Amino acid sequence: MPERVITFGLELEFVEKSPAYAENCHGFAEREDTSVKKQDGTLGYELVTPPMTCKVTTTDGAKPRIAYDASVVKRLCDCARAVNDTCGLHVHVGRPTSPISRSHWSADQCHAWLVTGMALESRLYSACPDSRQSSKHAKPIRVVYPPIKFTSSIVAHPAHPAVPNKYENPLRYCWLNLVETVRPAHNEMPFERQNHRGLAAALGTVEIRMMGNTRRFAYVDAWLRLCLTWGAVMAYTDPVRAISGITLGDWLSDEIEAVMAAKNSAVRSTTASRQSPEIGNATVPETGYTLHLERMRGLTADQITRLRRLSQRRYANNGIRSADDHADASELLNRSGDAIL
Numbered sequence: 001m002p003e004r005v006i007t008f009g010l011e012l013e014f015v016e017k018s019p020a021y022a023e024n025c026h027g028f029a030e031r032e033d034t035s036v037k038k039q040d041g042t043l044g045y046e047l048v049t050p051p052m053t054c055k056v057t058t059t060d061g062a063k064p065r066i067a068y069d070a071s072v073v074k075r076l077c078d079c080a081r082a083v084n085d086t087c088g089l090h091v092h093v094g095r096p097t098s099p100i101s102r103s104h105w106s107a108d109q110c111h112a113w114l115v116t117g118m119a120l121e122s123r124l125y126s127a128c129p130d131s132r133q134s135s136k137h138a139k140p141i142r143v144v145y146p147p148i149k150f151t152s153s154i155v156a157h158p159a160h161p162a163v164p165n166k167y168e169n170p171l172r173y174c175w176l177n178l179v180e181t182v183r184p185a186h187n188e189m190p191f192e193r194q195n196h197r198g199l200a201a202a203l204g205t206v207e208i209r210m211m212g213n214t215r216r217f218a219y220v221d222a223w224l225r226l227c228l229t230w231g232a233v234m235a236y237t238d239p240v241r242a243i244s245g246i247t248l249g250d251w252l253s254d255e256i257e258a259v260m261a262a263k264n265s266a267v268r269s270t271t272a273s274r275q276s277p278e279i280g281n282a283t284v285p286e287t288g289y290t291l292h293l294e295r296m297r298g299l300t301a302d303q304i305t306r307l308r309r310l311s312q313r314r315y316a317n318n319g320i321r322s323a324d325d326h327a328d329a330s331e332l333l334n335r336s337g338d339a340i341l
Helices: 071-078 107-127 130-134 191-196 217-236 239-247 253-274 301-316 323-334
Strands: 004-014 029-031 045-048 052-057 065-067 080-082 089-094 206-208
Touching: 004 071, 004 080, 004 217, 052 217, 065 217, 071 080, 071 217, 089 217, 107 217, 107 239, 107 253, 206 217, 217 239, 217 253
Parallel strands: none
Antiparallel strands: 004 045, 004 052, 004 089, 029 045, 052 065, 089 206
């Protein structure tokens, strides 16, 4: 059986670097993204992985199986300390036609992506943080694509026509971005200027932009496995069979359930922490957390500042603390033997 592969890359957006950033960021490209904003309005961060390979095993008539190195994904997540609802997690999936070629998805394959994406849309949104449903950078398919785009016999490519500047393509801001599979390059200016102005050659990848507002490895990895399994189906299964296997069968059900489990485990952890009995002897107003005052004195100035930032985000969210913020706060106070309430 020949070895088959798809390629992938991730873009993780966040608003605060972790203490382990320097030891984990090697090999990643740090970029400025004006859509990622901290609480004070300053810009956050975006880290981009290099292209990576996912092995695909196919059996006639069955769902493909995948295998990839998750350690790079873990390093990427370990670079981030905090995220908010301006932060996205973008997964690029490529189909190289040879070991050294760029990605290429055919018009029929892109049509299959679109049809299956539409069928999965509501389930996928429910598996993501609620804030992603209103993101202007990850709009629903039903909002962005007119009905005629779903008819492959009429439309040669669902993202056609595309213009050279990627930022001027409205379809790019759908959560399922097919523009890079068809966008033409602008060859009349130097590469550096092309890249700066959104005119660099298209990657040829399908970009899945729905997930965001998380940095937890378990959640990110479950989402990535879903995206790559979906990509393997699209790459190495006849488009008609791929559509039926996903929309009428259960080819991605296990992967979607795994993402939901990762999401819900964080919710349960946060809810349980709110219901814990009080310990300690006071509430510290400037942090919003209950803890032993004498142990509070054991925290450094930097750690107290981090607690204040967590509290500010909690206050801004009507008292609700995200799972990622809960993990940060627990890490801080567990150092002195305390627990967050």
